Amino acid sequence: MKKILVPTDFSPYADTAMQFAANLVVNQNAEIMLFHVLLTPVNWAKLSKEQESLFPDTLSAIRQAKAHLSERVDQIKKKGIEVQSQIHFTDGKEQVINFLDKEKIDLVVMGSHGKYGFKAHVLGSNTYTILRKSGIPVFVVKPSTETIQFKKVVLAIDFKEASGKAFQYLTDIIRLLGGEPQLLYVNTPANFMEDEHIHELGQAFLKNHAFYPHEINIYSAYNVERGIIQFCNRIQADAVAIITHGKTDLQQLFSPSVTENLITYLNKPVLSLNVSEMKDQ
Secondary structure (H helix, E strand, O other), rough: OOEEEEEOOOOOHHHHHHHHHHHHOOOOOOEEEEEEEEEOOOOOOOOOOOOOOOOOHHHHHHHHHHHHHHHHHHHHHOOOOOOEEEEEEOOOOOOOOHHHOOOOEEEEEEOOOOOOHHHEEEEEHHHHHHHHOOOOOOEEEOOOOOOOOOEEEEEEEOOOHHHHHHHHOOOHHHHHHOEEEEEEEEEOOHHHOHHHHHHHHHHHHHHHOOOOOEEOOOOEOOOHHHHHHHHHHHHHHOOOEEEOOOOOOOOOOOOHHHHHHHHHHHHHHHOEEEEEHHOOO
C-alpha cells in the first residue's frame, strides 16, 4: 500500500474522506494524492499560454482549486504524512479511470454526499465511474459526527472461485490498515442453501485462498444488501468490504449495484473491489 487517491471537490464530504484516508495511513509508509477534476470548455492541455487567456473563468477556477488544494495539503502534512495534489483537466471526453493505472494508485478513498440515491450523491460522475470501473479497492465514506473507526470489518463473500484473488487482496488490505475481517455469507431465498452446504463451500474456498484462519458467519435475509446491513448492526461493525462482479449472473454473484445500495442505506464506510476489472497484482 504505497499510494492512496482521494478525489476532492472541496466539500465537507470530500474532507471527511481525506481525514479518513489520513487516519488509515498515519502509521503506514504510504502517500496520499489529492485529486481534483476540473471540467474545461476545451482540451486544456493543448492550449498555449496565450490561448488560456481567452478563458478567464477557467483560469479563475484553476486559481481557486490550487488554493483549496494547498490548504488541504498543509493539513495532511501536519500529521507527518507524505502528500501530493493534482488538478486533472478534462473536457468530458477523457476517462479519469485511466489516471489510476498511470499513477499506480493502490486504493481510492472518496466521500458520499448522503443517502437519497447513489449516483447523485457520490462526488460527481467521475468518481461514480471510478467505483464502477476501478480494478483496485475503492472506499466510500459518509460524514459522521463520531470518529470513523476501521477495526471490525464485515467482508461479504460468495465463496465462488472467481472471488479468490480479490478475497486475498482485500483481506491483506484490511489487516494492513489495522482491521479484522469478519467473513459473511448472506443466504437469500433466491439462492438458498442449507448451512452445512455453505460451510462446506466456505471451507473449500478458504483452503484454496485464505492466508489466515477465518470464522464463517451465515445470515439469512431477503437480499444481500439487507443481510449485510442487519449483520453489521448486530455485531456493531465499523465498515463493510464487498467483492463485486461486473459481468456475471446476478442471481449467483454480487453486482456493483449491491455496493451502491450499501452506500445509500448504510452509514458506514464501504470498501469495494470489482473482480471483473482487476489486473494482475
